[in-house]
Amino acid sequence: MYNNNNNLHHQPQTSHTSISRSSDYSAGGSGDGEPSGAGNKWASRLLKECARAISDKDSSKIHHLLWMLNELSSPYGDCDQKLASYFLQALFCKATESGLRCFKTLTSVAEKSHSFDSARKLILKFQEVSPWTTFGHVAANGAILEALDGERKLHIIDISNTLCTQWPTLLEALATRNDDTPHLKLTVVVTANIVRSVMKEISQRMEKFARLMGVPFEFNVITGLNNIGELTKEALGVLEDEAVAVNCIGALRRVPVKERATVIRTFRSLGPKLVTVVEEEADFTSTRYEFVKCFEECLRFYTLYFEMLEECFAATSNEKLTLERECSRSIVRVLACDDDQDNNNNEGECERRERGKQWSKRLNESFSPVGFSDDVADDVKALLKRYKAGWAVAQPHQNETGLYLIWKEEPVVWVSAWKP
Amino acid sequence: MLETMAEESISNGFIKNPVTGSNPAVVAKKRNLPGTPDPEAEVIALSPKTLTATNRFLCEICGKGFQREQNLQLHRRGHNLPWKLKQRTTKEVRKRVYVCPEKTCVHHHPSRALGDLTGIKKHFYRKHGEKKWKCEKCSKRYAVQSDWKAHSKTCGTREYKCDCGTLFSRRDSFITHRAFCDALAEETARVNAASGMHSLAAENFNYQLMGNPLDTVMPFSTVFNPISSNDEAVDQTRRGFSLWMGQASQGYDSFGKSTLQEIHQFGSLNPGSIYGDPMVSTSNPPVSDYQLNWVFGNKVSSGNVEDHRLSSTSLPFSNVKENGPQLVSVPSLFSTQQQSHQTPAFSMSATALLQKAAQIGATSTDTAFLGSFGTKCSNSQVQDGNKHSDLYVSNTPSDLENSANGISTLNQLQMYPAKRRRMQNEDSGGGGGGGETRDFLGVGVQVICHPSSISGWK
Numbered sequence: 001m002y003n004n005n006n007n008l009h010h011q012p013q014t015s016h017t018s019i020s021r022s023s024d025y026s027a028g029g030s031g032d033g034e035p036s037g038a039g040n041k042w043a044s045r046l047l048k049e050c051a052r053a054i055s056d057k058d059s060s061k062i063h064h065l066l067w068m069l070n071e072l073s074s075p076y077g078d079c080d081q082k083l084a085s086y087f088l089q090a091l092f093c094k095a096t097e098s099g100l101r102c103f104k105t106l107t108s109v110a111e112k113s114h115s116f117d118s119a120r121k122l123i124l125k126f127q128e129v130s131p132w133t134t135f136g137h138v139a140a141n142g143a144i145l146e147a148l149d150g151e152r153k154l155h156i157i158d159i160s161n162t163l164c165t166q167w168p169t170l171l172e173a174l175a176t177r178n179d180d181t182p183h184l185k186l187t188v189v190v191t192a193n194i195v196r197s198v199m200k201e202i203s204q205r206m207e208k209f210a211r212l213m214g215v216p217f218e219f220n221v222i223t224g225l226n227n228i229g230e231l232t233k234e235a236l237g238v239l240e241d242e243a244v245a246v247n248c249i250g251a252l253r254r255v256p257v258k259e260r261a262t263v264i265r266t267f268r269s270l271g272p273k274l275v276t277v278v279e280e281e282a283d284f285t286s287t288r289y290e291f292v293k294c295f296e297e298c299l300r301f302y303t304l305y306f307e308m309l310e311e312c313f314a315a316t317s318n319e320k321l322t323l324e325r326e327c328s329r330s331i332v333r334v335l336a337c338d339d340d341q342d343n344n345n346n347e348g349e350c351e352r353r354e355r356g357k358q359w360s361k362r363l364n365e366s367f368s369p370v371g372f373s374d375d376v377a378d379d380v381k382a383l384l385k386r387y388k389a390g391w392a393v394a395q396p397h398q399n400e401t402g403l404y405l406i407w408k409e410e411p412v413v414w415v416s417a418w419k420p
Numbered sequence: 421m422l423e424t425m426a427e428e429s430i431s432n433g434f435i436k437n438p439v440t441g442s443n444p445a446v447v448a449k450k451r452n453l454p455g456t457p458d459p460e461a462e463v464i465a466l467s468p469k470t471l472t473a474t475n476r477f478l479c480e481i482c483g484k485g486f487q488r489e490q491n492l493q494l495h496r497r498g499h500n501l502p503w504k505l506k507q508r509t510t511k512e513v514r515k516r517v518y519v520c521p522e523k524t525c526v527h528h529h530p531s532r533a534l535g536d537l538t539g540i541k542k543h544f545y546r547k548h549g550e551k552k553w554k555c556e557k558c559s560k561r562y563a564v565q566s567d568w569k570a571h572s573k574t575c576g577t578r579e580y581k582c583d584c585g586t587l588f589s590r591r592d593s594f595i596t597h598r599a600f601c602d603a604l605a606e607e608t609a610r611v612n613a614a615s616g617m618h619s620l621a622a623e624n625f626n627y628q629l630m631g632n633p634l635d636t637v638m639p640f641s642t643v644f645n646p647i648s649s650n651d652e653a654v655d656q657t658r659r660g661f662s663l664w665m666g667q668a669s670q671g672y673d674s675f676g677k678s679t680l681q682e683i684h685q686f687g688s689l690n691p692g693s694i695y696g697d698p699m700v701s702t703s704n705p706p707v708s709d710y711q712l713n714w715v716f717g718n719k720v721s722s723g724n725v726e727d728h729r730l731s732s733t734s735l736p737f738s739n740v741k742e743n744g745p746q747l748v749s750v751p752s753l754f755s756t757q758q759q760s761h762q763t764p765a766f767s768m769s770a771t772a773l774l775q776k777a778a779q780i781g782a783t784s785t786d787t788a789f790l791g792s793f794g795t796k797c798s799n800s801q802v803q804d805g806n807k808h809s810d811l812y813v814s815n816t817p818s819d820l821e822n823s824a825n826g827i828s829t830l831n832q833l834q835m836y837p838a839k840r841r842r843m844q845n846e847d848s849g850g851g852g853g854g855g856e857t858r859d860f861l862g863v864g865v866q867v868i869c870h871p872s873s874i875s876g877w878k
Contacts, residue, residue: 120600128593138592168599169592209599375559382559386590 042072043080044299047087051295054095062095075324079306086328087299090335094291099336103349106329111194116201118322119194123163125319129312131387135405136249136278136415137166138383142376143417144245145173147274151243152182157236157270159189159228160249164202168209175213183216187236189225191254196223228255229262233270244272250279253353256339257285260362268366268420275367275418281404281411282353284334291335298334301353302327308407312388356402356414367418369401377403461515463530468521471544522548542567558591 050065066088073084093099127134148154154174158164167186175181186206190196199221210217220237228251238244246267255263267275282301287294305327313320330351339350354362360369372380377393380403384391392406402416470476475485477492481499486492517533518540526532527543534540542564551561553568557575562568579587580594583603588594 124593124597124600127596134592165596165600168596171599172595205600212598378554378559382557383592385557386592 041080043069043084043087044303046072047084047091047299048292048296050088050091051292054091055291066092066095075321075328079303079310082324083299083303083306086302086324086331087335089328090331093332093336099332099338103329103332103337106325106332107193110325110329111197114194114197116198119163119198122319122322123165125313125317126323127165129387130308131384131391131405132308132413133162133165133249134383135380135393135413137162137169139372139376139380139403139415140247140249140276140278140417141166141170141173142379143276143370143372144170144247144274145177146373146376147370147417147419148182148243148245151273153185153239153242154182155185155187155238155242155244157187157189157238157244157246157272158249159191159251160247161190161192161195161251162249163195163198164188164206166247166249167206171210171213171215171217175215181215183218184210185218185220185237185242187220187222189222189228189231189236189251191225191228191251199223227259229259229266231266231270236270238270244270246270246272246275248275248277252277252359253279254350256350257288257352261365264362264366271420273419274370275363276415277359277363277418278413278415279356279359280353281355281414283355283358284352285354285358288339288352295335298331302331304407304410304412308412311390356396356404356411356416357400359414360401360416363416363418367420370417370419371401372403372415372417458515458517458535461517461533461535463519463533464516465519466521466540468544471521471541472549520544520548 046065046069050062050069053061053065069084069088069091072081073088074081075085076082077085089102090099093102123133126132144156156167158166160166164186171184174184188199188202190199203219203221206219207217210219222231222236225231248267252260252263280301283297284294284301287297306324309320309323333349333351339352363369377395380393384393390408392409394404394406394411396402396404402414404411405413405415474487477486477489478484479486479492479495479499481496481501484495486495515535516537517530517535518537519530519533520527520540520543522528522544525547527534527540534543545563546567549563551563553562553565554560555562555568555572555575557572560571560575562571576589578591579589580591581587582594582598582601584601586597586601588597
């Protein structure tokens with residue numbers, strides 16, 4: 001039983017040691033520990049079989065499996081039932097080629113019930129019970145503070161949908177760290193439609209909070225951007241005397257695969273002192289033309305995620321339900337939507353994740369990696385101690401960079417820092 | 421030993437009598453403020469090397485070094501000295517004050533010398549030294565070992581309280597919450613501090629009366645039994661599915677619709693559902709909270725929500741609701757109070773500000789606390805799930821007992837706000853100095869939130 005407190009024992013992957021992660025370890029696919037013949041993994045079996053049937057275009061088998069899954073699944077049941085339910089939806093859409101329409105419907109429904117208060121409550125609650133997002137925040141903030149130490153004018157370009165929950169602790173650190181507090185300009189680039197509507201409230205809060213902290217502060221929001229690759233210094237208001245940091249949380253995966261290289265070059269053109277990247281550790285990109293493989297990887301990742309939600313939240317939590325529904329949209333998007341379709345209205349809907357190693361390869365074209373200092377690593381470890389057991393930090397293989405958040409011995413989130 | 425010190429004090433060229441700019445009133449006080457020394461005192465300027473030397477006190481007989489003078493004296497006894505030499509060799513001890521060797525430091529100047537050798541040593545380490553000691557829990561760093569020890573004792577036991585009444589055991593969650601808390605957003609912290617209770621109430625009024633984004637009124641019984649609504653959804657899904665068996669496109673629509681419906685069932689349960697006292701923390705009103713509904717849902721059916729809300733409030737601000745946002749009028753009543761309250765705050769560091777805001781929140785919302793203790797339904801978003809639960813309601817006798825303790829402690833807190841503030845200042849300014857007194861607070865604050873048995877409901 002993995003226990004964070006006993007992590008000095010035989011468990012090799014602990015927060016106190018750095019681990020070499022071999023590349024096999026990060027390989028997705030069928031090796032997800034499915035016990036053979038065990039009753040408790042029925043969902044995984046059925047779902048994979050159905051995926052294969054769809055790939056083989058075996059009509060009667062497809063019918064049969066979809067029917068079975070429908071009987072057994074439920075979005076309100078246990079993990080297996082939930083996964084069955086949401087993946088069933090995606091399989092169904094794939095089989096009927098109705099993925100895009102389903103996705104749009106799900107999205108518009110979500111947008112209707114979305115408000116500042118609900119979004120705030122959701123994200124704060126999630127951060128309270130799970131380090132999934134705070135891990136990246138703490139590491140990125142630590143790297144930013146160190147890289148921009150001594151600068152008088154900071155400009156952080158935040159490309160994320162975190163609703164600025166990363167920044168209060170940074171503001172506090174800026175205020176207390178030194179005797180003379182620098183000026184901070186924060187430019188948020190919002191890609192998800194659903195987040196746009198609440199940015200006005202967010203900006204008010206951030207400004208007030210910065211005043212409370214005594215940090216000279218300026219806040220801007222960029223919305224209505226179809227393509228991150230279109231960003232320029234002028235558009236972002238980057239001035240010559242500013243020290244720029246680009247902070248990218250879960251944003252690269254929203255860029256269409258073909259455009260990712262361009263986007264990274266765009267970042268380079270902004271002349272940042274530091275670029276921080278946080279992404280979830282899954283590969284839906286290299287397998288995007290192989291349905292079954294992609295499906296299996298998708299199932300592997302979301303199984304972890306759902307199990308994590310199950311463990312961290314209370315059983316009847318509304319927030320958990322909302323997060324699960326968010327996943328359902330991503331799942332439909334990845335599995336049942338054709339990437340080339342409807343290119344113009346992208347708005348960052350892609351959701352095709354890549355692993356840290358893959359992102360590193362791309363980022364190495366324009367940047368070189370910056371390791372996280374011991375202090376930052378300590379901060380991250382201290383963060384994890386504040387949560388329930390099951391979490392750890394790992395440093396990657398020799399040739400790789402960044403830090404991994406480990407859940408139940410699987411890497412789930414990757415954070416890295418880069419300089420030009 | 422004394423010769424060395426005397427040498428240094430002369431060689432550094434400082435005048436023996438500090439600048440007469442020192443406030444003469446200081447002399448009259450029994451305890452001087454730090455850094456404003458007795459003008460008659462002898463100024464000693466030790467070099468960094470001496471300051472950081474651990475064995476300053478040397479035995480003149482055998483040359484052995486000791487950290488403390490008492491230890492040296494004890495040792496000297498062992499040399500069997502004749503009585504005369506056992507005495508302290510100075511004729512008369514003049515009060516000594518020490519200056520910091522760091523040129524850029526405020527305490528470098530004799531007029532800001534510190535009166536205590538240990539004090540100047542600690543100051544030197546804290547301000548100008550390397551922070552070698554690190555807390556394991558929160559990775560905060562300290563240069564002085566005793567500071568680190570003191571911090572470690574209380575790290576993690578400290579609770580932070582927001583203006584809105586929510587308690588946190590983690591500093592980072594507290595900070596993040598604070599940035600997004602309604603208590604901050606509605607007015608500046610300054611106004612909030614004094615009129616916390618009233619503005620909160622006014623804000624709640626406004627929020628509720630402005631209407632809800634989703635007007636669908638759901639019978640709350642469905643909230644209790646997710647399973648029943650689950651069946652409904654599954655049925656629809658099934659229906660949709662069986663249609664599909666025959667016709668592909670139609671099946672999709674039904675499927676889509678059922679998803680829509682099931683989402684609506686959950687999405688619509690919210691904004692109006694604030695039961696009980698609006699003085700209570702409602703920083704997150706709109707989300708349907710299972711526990712909340714469970715406790716209060718039976719009393720109120722959706723139709724009567726409005727009436728119930730209004731009748732349960734006992735505030736004299738009946739005018740507020742008619743006029744919409746008019747928070748402005750409320751705080752003016754307390755403006756003088758606020759100013760005296762707040763002036764010290766602005767000279768503090770940001771950490772102190774945060775702490776102060778939390779502390780002020782505690783002391784000024786005391787009345788709200790006490791008044792609505794029985795019907796409180798704040799969402800205390802505290803992690804360490806073992807300690808606190810989502811729903812903060814003292815319904816059971818054991819809870820009431822603890823609440824009573826909480827109330828009396830809160831009373832005490834209210835009576836001693838000055839003391840508490842000073843402790844927090846010390847903490848933020850000088851390291852772990854205020855550590856010992858924190859138990860008093862820690863005990864009082866922690867006791868309030870009792871893990872309610874409600875979390876056992878499934």
